[in-house]
Amino acid sequence: MPTDADRVADLVDAIETGELRLHELDEHTDPDTAATVRRRVVEAATTADCETIGNYGFPAEVADPNIENMIGAVQVPLGVVGPVDINGGALADERYLPLATTEGALLASVNRGCSVINKSGGATARVTKSGMTRAPVFSVGDVAEALALVEWVRDNEAALREAAEETTNHGQLQGVSPYVVGNNVYLRFRYDTKDAMGMNMVTIATRAACDVVEAETAASLVALSGNLCTDKKPAAINAVEGRGRSVTADVVVPSEVVTDSLDTTPEAVAEINTRKNLIGSAKAGALGFNAHVANPVAAMFLATGQDEAQVVEGANAITTAEVTDDGNLYISVSLSSLEVGTVGGGTKLPTQSEALDILGVGGGGDPAGSNADALAEAIAVGALAGELSLLAALGSRHLSSAHESLGR
Numbered sequence: 001m002p003t004d005a006d007r008v009a010d011l012v013d014a015i016e017t018g019e020l021r022l023h024e025l026d027e028h029t030d031p032d033t034a035a036t037v038r039r040r041v042v043e044a045a046t047t048a049d050c051e052t053i054g055n056y057g058f059p060a061e062v063a064d065p066n067i068e069n070m071i072g073a074v075q076v077p078l079g080v081v082g083p084v085d086i087n088g089g090a091l092a093d094e095r096y097l098p099l100a101t102t103e104g105a106l107l108a109s110v111n112r113g114c115s116v117i118n119k120s121g122g123a124t125a126r127v128t129k130s131g132m133t134r135a136p137v138f139s140v141g142d143v144a145e146a147l148a149l150v151e152w153v154r155d156n157e158a159a160l161r162e163a164a165e166e167t168t169n170h171g172q173l174q175g176v177s178p179y180v181v182g183n184n185v186y187l188r189f190r191y192d193t194k195d196a197m198g199m200n201m202v203t204i205a206t207r208a209a210c211d212v213v214e215a216e217t218a219a220s221l222v223a224l225s226g227n228l229c230t231d232k233k234p235a236a237i238n239a240v241e242g243r244g245r246s247v248t249a250d251v252v253v254p255s256e257v258v259t260d261s262l263d264t265t266p267e268a269v270a271e272i273n274t275r276k277n278l279i280g281s282a283k284a285g286a287l288g289f290n291a292h293v294a295n296p297v298a299a300m301f302l303a304t305g306q307d308e309a310q311v312v313e314g315a316n317a318i319t320t321a322e323v324t325d326d327g328n329l330y331i332s333v334s335l336s337s338l339e340v341g342t343v344g345g346g347t348k349l350p351t352q353s354e355a356l357d358i359l360g361v362g363g364g365g366d367p368a369g370s371n372a373d374a375l376a377e378a379i380a381v382g383a384l385a386g387e388l389s390l391l392a393a394l395g396s397r398h399l400s401s402a403h404e405s406l407g408r
Contacts (some may be wrong), residue, residue, distance in 0.1 A: 004033070011037040012044070022069050031060035031070070038071045058350040066346055076100040076302055078351070079107045080358065084114035085122030086381050091361070091374035094118075097382045098355040099299035106295055106386075109393070113385025116261050116392075120253045123384055125377035129246035130369070131174050132198040132339065134206040135188040137226025138219040146185050149219050150178040153187060156216070160189075163212045164205035170194045170368065171201045173209075177241075179228060185219060186228040188237075194368040197244065197307065197341030199231065232309045234287045239316050244339030245373065249380035250332035253388070258329050262388075264395030266329035272394050273321035273331075291390045293317040293333060296382040304359070304375065305352030306340050313337040314379075319387045331391075333384045340379065342371040 011029060014020040015037065022041070025034035039050040053072035060070055079101075083094035097114070099107055117123045140146045153160070153176055161173040172192040179186040189209065191202045203224065210221050225231065230238055258266050281289040288294075294315035301308050317335040324330050342361050346352050356362035359378050365371030 008033060008037055008040060012040045015041050016044070026064075031064060035060045035070045035072060038069060042071060063349060066349065076102060078303055078355065081107055081111040081382070081385070082114045084381060084385065085118050086125055086377060087122050088125040088374065088377035088381075089127060090365070090370045091125070091359075091377045095360065095378060096358055097296075097300065097378055098303040098358050099296060099382070100302035100355075101295075101299040103295065103299075106299060109389040110296055110382060110386045112261075113387070113389035114381075116253060116257060116388060117251050117381070117385055119257045119261060120251050123249050123251045123381045125247065125249040125380050127245050127247045127373045127376050129242045130192065130244070130373070131190040131242065132193045132202050133188055133190050133229050133243050134199075134202045134224070135179075135186050135226050135228035135230075136206060136210050136224050137222045137228070138185045138187070138210075138213065139222050140183050140185055140219050142183055143180065145218060146180045146183060149185050149213075149217055150180060152217055153178055153213070156212075159212055159216075160209040164189070164191075164209040167205045167208050168201050170196065171198065171205055173205070176209075184222075184226075186226045187213070188228055188241075192369070193341070195342045195364045195370075195372045196344045197310075197339050197372075199307070199339075200344075230313075232312050234312060234316070236287060238313050238337035239287055240336075243313060243337040244310075245376035246334070246336050247338055247376040247380045248332055248334040249377065249384040250330065251384065251388075252324065253329040253331065255327045255329065258392070262392035262396065264392050266323045266327065268395035269329055269331070269388075269391050270321045270323050272391050273319055276391075276394070277319050288315050288317055290315070290317045290319040290333065290383075291387050291394075293319070293335065293383045293387065296386045297335070297338070297379060300379045300382055301340075303352065303355040304340075304342075305346030305349055305356070307345065310339045313339060317383065319391075321391065331384065331388055333380060333387055335376075335380055335383065338376050338379060340372055340375050342375055 039054050043050055056073035080096040080098050082096045085094050164173045174190045177188040189206045193201050255266050277289050297314040298311045316337050317333055319333050321331045343364050361371040361374045
């Protein structure tokens with residue numbers, strides 16, 4: 001009677017002889033066996049030993065919506081910082097923040113920032129704007145036709161809303177903003193996607209609205225995404241108009257806490273922020289005016305199952321710091337385009353789902369959208385803690401020695 005090993009060997013042979021392709025394995029066996037077969041094929045074609053890659057802790061079928069040609073899983077170390085006291089519009093009380101990273105010293109730094117935030121009475125965080133965008137591009141004959149299309153869209157937004165919202169049980173069209181460049185018209189659709197990050201949702205909904213545009217006007221759809229969305233690329237429009245969640249976290253740190261816990265002064269932190277994060281970033285032509293917001297954003301994205309490529313927009317942040325009238329340090333981080341969700345996508349993976357549960361924001365919120373708001377606030381506070389700690393390390397000139405002491 002054939003064994004599992006025999007079955008694997010037969011399928012490996014079928015791949016190597018060209019009888020099957022890697023992506024066709026799922027039609028001939030279960031997902032875990034298919035992953036094993038692919039590993040064997042890769043190992044035979046390379047010098048790699050994929051034993052650790054194949055030692056993953058969840059059924060491969062769980063990851064079917066997230067990946068093709070699966071061979072296993074990459075394990076990134078996961079840690080927590082905190083608990084940190086958060087006064088948010090959707091998230092309150094002390095919470096541990098889960099971060100997954102390979103960068104030593106990152107969690108130590110963010111944890112130090114969390115400790116200072118707690119000594120200062122906690123951080124305040126609020127989502128100030130929310131909406132996921134998709135911006136198709138249409139071609140028209142000339143600028144006169146472009147203006148006619150813009151006017152038609154403004155007069156018929158209700159029809160576009162009806163078509164778009166028929167495709168989803170949760171998404172709501174907030175508005176359509178037109179942009180004209182020669183004989184190109186970009187329509188930036190913005191949606192409330194509740195607790196989903198919502199890219200798939202808004203893409204499907206926008207396609208339905210585009211069908212109405214083409215049926216009722218002379219415009220021709222060129223591409224469902226015209227890059228004015230803007231997804232997974234640095235873009236000023238995201239910094240100004242926002243995409244996903246726009247969220248700010250801030251804290252007032254008493255001067256004695258700055259001195260005793262951070263070994264620097266409010267004046268030094270404020271000056272470094274101005275000369276480094278603001279002037280230095282401007283000279284560099286940067287869109288993000290911050291020290292390292294991408295670090296905690298990326299680590300929390302990996303931990304909680306977010307789309308890691310959207311760290312590009314998530315790190316589009318401005319850090320401010322100033323000395324208050326009574327000599328304390330006010331510091332804030334405003335993230336303009338943090339694209340996060342607590343349902344769908346990678347949030348369904350077992351480890352990422354557990355990380356969301358650490359925060360207490362897994363699944364859909366009540367009211368809808370509140371869990372994704374809470375996740376955004378938690379990430380903003382993590383970014384605030386990271387900025388506070390790094391700016392203080394620069395002020396005390398302890399940055400290099402901190403890395404040396406941790407052996408990083």
